[in-house]
Amino acid sequence: MTSQQPYDVIIIGGSYAGLSAAMALGRSLRKVLIIDSGKPCNRQTPHSHNFITHDGAIPAAIAMKAKEQVLQYQTVQFYPGLATSVNATGPGFEIGTRSGDNFFARKLLFATGIKDTMPAIDGFAECWGISVIHCPYCHGYEVRGEKTGLFSNGAAAFEMARLISNLTDDLTLFTNGPSTLEPEQSDLLSGRNIPIVELEISRIEHTNGRMQHLIFKDGSNLPITAMYAKVDFTQHSELPLVLGCETDENGFLQVDGMQMTNVNGVYASGDCAGSMRSVAAAVFCGNKAGAVLNKVLVGEDF
Helix, strand or coil: CEEEEEEEEEEECCCHHHHHHHHHHHCCCCCEEEEECCCCCCCCCCCECCCCCCCCECHHHHHHHHHHHHCCCCCEEEEECCEEEEEECCCCEEEEECCCCEEEEEEEEECCCEEEECCCCECHHHHECCCEECCHHHHHHHHCCCCEEEECCHHHHHHHHHHHCCCCCCEEEECCCCCCCCHHHHHHHHHCCCCEECCCEEEEEEECCEEEEEEECCCCEEECCEEEECCEEEECCCHHHHHCCCECCCCCECCCCCCECCCCCEEECHHHHCCCCCHHHHHHHHHHHHHHHHHHHHHHHC
């Protein structure tokens, strides 16, 4: 299927940011197509928190309700599939999908998220989003006071240890190899009774993603029920890079205050364009992008 009639906006990524943008555009009577492959990064997370009116809800349930509400706007359509190609066409953009369908739009919004890269530790991926967690605001309250670990190193580890130290009195930093903290940072953590363990981790002993022990390569182990971790990531979609969108020093798509990339007509919102990885932040970012896109279209047409 090829649609020659261009949409006002094609949104690639139909999770919280993409759906939020689509609602703002749909309420402005904009013709919108959402293309989504159905693989959100938080699909393994049992509950979402720190989002008023939805605190404790299942992430998939939030997205499902949002999709139902967005599709009530008749100018918004949803395409379940993977966007695999993109071309600038002069007046706009052409998007191709894995199924061979092609669509055209005046503007593009990437809400494609990021792809987390799990370390080579058995059990880590199975616990990710369940008991290996990334955000104290999203998950910290639920593991408050528990025997907690922090999987990190260097300056980032020190800052995260400070951030979560008020959530538990039983915190251990696991550097998974030689510590790269500055001596004064190590001393400050020691003074706060936060030990630093430099042993390399072999595997995580768990039941259905719920941590029980860290098993080290020397055969020793430590009981633990939750662990914060900052892992590496890549962009979930390479299409923005194909168009020439620039990334910042951390690997996020670089956008200005209006969610616009360096490529004219191309916008980005949500996890792919910023480090605030939460449902609430994605919804705000998407809503903002939708409103900006409508204003840009009005400016071109009026």
